[in-house]
Amino acid sequence: MTMAALIDSRATRAPAQPLASGIARVDVLSDFAAAEPAWRALEASGLSTPYQRFDFLKPWQRHAAAQDNAAPFIVAAMDAEQRPLLLLPLALRQICGLRIACFMGGKHTTFNMALWDRGFAASATAADLDDLLKGLRARDLVDVLALTQQPARWGEQANPLALLPHQRSVNDCPVLAMPVGADPTALVSNSFRRKLKAKEKKLQALPGYRYRIANTDAEITRLLDWFFRVKPIRMAEQKLPNVFAEPGVAAFVREACMTRLASGPRAIEIHALECDEEIIALFAGVADDQRFSMMFNTYTLSEHARWSPGLILMRHIIDHHSARGCRGLDLGIGADDYKRMFCKDDEPIFDSFVPLSGRGQLAASALAALHRGKHLVKHNPTLFALARRLRGAWH
Structure with missing residues (x-):
């Protein structure tokens, strides 16, 4: 039985x-x-x-x-x-x-x-x-x-x-508190913003440079196809096992990203930086009125990686969810250095x-x-x- x-x-x-x-x-x-x-x-x-x-x-x-x-x-x-x-x-x-x-x-x-x-x-x-x-x-x-x-x-x-x-x-979970109505500089400091904006100017010179939240099935498929090609290479560089290669995981991620909730967004939402030439960085996570919680991410293998596109994308995500009244943001379990750049407290x-x-x-x-x-x-x-x-x- x-x-x-x-x-x-x-x-x-x-x-x-x-x-x-x-x-x-x-x-x-x-x-x-x-x-x-x-x-x-x-x-x-x-x-x-x-x-x-x-x-x-x-x-x-x-x-x-x-x-x-x-x-x-x-x-x-x-x-x-x-x-x-x-x-x-x-x-x-x-x-x-x-x-x-x-x-x-x-x-x-x-x-x-x-x-x-x-x-x-x-x-x-x-x-x-x-x-x-x-x-x-x-x-x-x-x-x-x-x-x-x-x-x-x-x-x-x-x-x-x-x-x-x-x-x-x-494990601990680093978290960024986002009080309603908070000035964006209270979430990401002016000095850090200036550094990121200086780096983003290099990317803004690329034809078709943009920040986007994937909305159509075609966009989601294109972004995930790229992610599943690049992420294993990044994980191998870090000598980490590729959890996305485990049976059924990619199919789960694809279906959840495609599933539209009754409230409008997808069960997993995808944020990306890209230009006409390539996808530069991708962060995906789940969100409700209280919190955005990052699930997985990666960034380009090209020379554009030197301009910290992951950090730039994270600033865009913080500004986006702060504007819609979200009360907090986390970057998942673990205390990686980049998480502490944004998330000073622990959940x-x-x-x-x-x-x-x-x-x-x-x-x-x-x-x-x-x-x-x-x-x-x-x-x-x-x-x-x-x-x-x-x-x-x-x-």
């Missing part, structure tokens, strides 16, 4: 049990179509990050998740009137005989979070989360919830899952490893210890330098 079939069969047999809090029942779904009404309702008016959009995670599940044998494990908590209170978009994996549920999206999401009804998120208590976990334990479908890279807050709202036992995530993010069965107790403790060890290495310059040398030698 496949994992998805096992989820369906046990979920059908397991009766929903009334719980003490506002949660009246907990459902586990392995089918996107069955989850879609509640998912889209919470996405439209609830609290969530753009990484948990239906139109972002469905392509990931279709194309990339199968290589990890990851079955959809979508947890929906409903109130007594069958209104959705929260939805956890998880994927279930069998690892060493253990059933481990993680957020969908794998390494392609910077932030992981449940989708919440705003009123319920504002009032949720530890007792509510206990009832959620009781509903999951009653079904005996999973041993451990491995809930990593969760933001402590989204917008003005605290993340209710921070009420569970948690620890700092392995608090945390991990929770929650056992749901007897054998899950040891596994949850082991996962928590492993991630604490990774955090120690990443935040100790000597250990991190050693790890990078070993990784470079390995590749």
Whole structure:
């Protein structure tokens, strides 16, 4: 029996049990179509990050998740009137005989979070989360919830899952706060802007030089074709593995970039600098009213790379999203030097490893210890330098 079939069969047999809090029942779904009404309702008016959009995670599940044998494990908590209170978009994996549920999206999401009804998120208590976990334990479908890279807050709202036992995530996420109405020079200083404008003058001399946000399918296809040719070369220069060569990843990225949201933009939006001769730089990420979050980027292999086109493009993106009222911008997990040029603060993010069965107790403790060890290495310059040398030698 496949994992998805096992989820369906046990979920059908397991009766929903009334719980003490506002949660009246907990459902586990392995089918996107069955989850879609509640998912889209919470996405439209609830609290969530753009990484948990239906139109972002469905392509990931279709194309990339199968290589990890990851079955959809979508947890929906409903109130007594069958209104959705929260939805956890998880994927279930069998690892060493253990059933481990993680957020969908794998390494392609910077932030992981449940989708919440705003009123319920504002009032949720530890007792509510206990009832959620009781509903999951009653079904005996999973041993451990491995809930990593969760933001402590989204917008003005605290993340209710921070009420569970948690620890700092392995990596930090540099972030740029963008107060509404802030002067652009408060986001990117005058001195830095002058340096970038001096470099951009060299590019502006190129015929057809422009900054654009891809809008048509033809533009998106052309930009992604270029990206998938250039990015492997850039990653090889850095002695990094090419994650975009993993089965299904390119197809996931292409579909998400092509999918237009009900609100108008694409599930992944692409920003680019180009001229008539070539594409010069590309940044792609997800966005909502609160945040632009960069997912992937690269820049030209030509001599035009010497004018720092990636930094110039980043300034354009900051100005664009600031003008539309965005409250923050991040450049993804990790403290690369170029990120710190723009993002001076860190987004608090945390991990929770929650056992749901007897054998899950040891596994949850082991996962928590492993991630604490990774955090120690990443935040100790000597250990991190050693790890990078070993990784470079390995590749």
